[in-house]
Amino acid sequence: MVKEEEGIIIEILEGNMAKVKVGRHGECKNCGACPGDSALIIEAQNLIGAKAGQRVAFEVKETNMLMAAFVVYIVPLIAILLGVIAGKAIAMKFGYSVRGFQIVGGTLTFILSILNIKIFDKFAHNNKKMQPVITRSLS
Structure with missing residues (x-):
């Protein structure tokens, strides 16, 4: 099963990768694994060639989570x-x-x-x- 999230690309990295700033959602409030209440920054594969500053949707496999x-x-x-x-x-x-x-x-x-x-x-x-x-x- 795949979960879709949204975020804003803040930096393009080498090898079709991008840093994405992800806002917190309801599930984050119950977890507490990540420090702070602000956004989380992840690295995601950028196979569509999105640019810095763009709002994007990305998928995370729930089995990986x-x-x-x-x-x-x-x-x-x-x-x-x-x-x-x-x-x-x-x-x-x-x-x-x-x-x-x-x-x-x-x-x-x-x-x-x-x-x-x-x-x-x-x-x-x-x-x-x-x-x-x-x-x-x-x-």
Whole structure:
């Protein structure tokens, strides 16, 4: 499924890409993932050759949005849980303080999940299938 949004091109980039200023909408109020209340700036494929200053419509695949939300919100929680479980198992096996190993295990796996988010972000940024696509000019 594809979601259509609107924005204004603020800069043309190399490789048929453009920076688009996107206004917030109702769903943004409930999320809170992005800082501030102002507009968001994204990079989108500019296959129609739109120019800076033009108001455009662009499409974002909802599966990409769901995958990104899963990686950013759910994976760290799962990582912490697995780290706590692994920490407990290691502590019990060697006869150490369970709580300390749980804290260390959860912290280490959380840090690894943050690194995973950074890797996913680079992958998504470089993967054309994950990028929004400008579909038409509105002005």
